[in-house]
Amino acid sequence: MTPHTSPDSTTWFEDNRKNWDDRAAVHRASGYGIPELIEDSEAIPSTLAPDVDRLGDLRGAAVIHLQCHLGTDTVGLSRLGASRVVGVDLSGASIAHAREIAEACAADIEYVEANVYDARSAVEGSFDLVYTSIGVLCWLPDIDAWARVVASLVSPGGRFFIRDDHPMFMAVGEDVSDGLRIDQPYFQLVSPLTWEDEDSYIEAAAEAPKIVHTRNHQWNHSLGEIVTALVSAGLVIDVLEEVPYSAWAPWPELMVEDEGRGYRLRDRPERLPLQFVIEAHRPE
Incomplete structure (x- = not known):
């Protein structure tokens, strides 16, 4: 991937939307x-499966899934019994696919095409559970503004849940030929890391179309910045967990798949957190 820089947030979001459409x-x-x-x-x-027990009984609950992409987790949330399920995503193509998938699964889901920062104005009502996962925060330039949107969507007494890539994991560079090295920013910066990347995080099928809009923009956010943003927005943190497992393997030569929990470092996995989980609630 080749890094670039861009000063325009409108351009950043438009580039990311086109990239995610592809x-x-x-x-x-x-x-x-x-x-x-x-x-x-x-x-x-x-x-979604690792967190079913954490999420508990969703029967009768109103649930919103932010940055839902193709809506596979959204379908899962519907199957856990939620009475109202809403999925929100920046990519119109993702939303179109999500609607088709929900129909094929006989899942009653409302999908809304919107930037996550506009979710409060794009969706009516509040929610017993606001959910987002995995690989979501790196696409957002302002973690404080994101947390305020999240908090505005949570009903009094309602919950927020996120599982995402750990910011220390995201700070490690791609070149691991000499071992793990901190090569990317750990803390949020104004300007993103911008990439030209023809690949995605899954292996594409031979018949799959190509990614034509290759430019995308990403930001890292420290764990402290994420927690502080949620607390400042009025949420109470109930659980903060760091785990040595990831949903993907950016360094195949250093990682192994581990009993359905995802991927971990082959040697001394205790060296690096790969994901974090935050559970929070809005006071009554």
């Missing part, structure tokens, strides 16, 4: 666990 087509054509969801009406996506 990724949506690649992911849909490559499977993405969608056939299994359609074939088995009780199937839960592998990305």
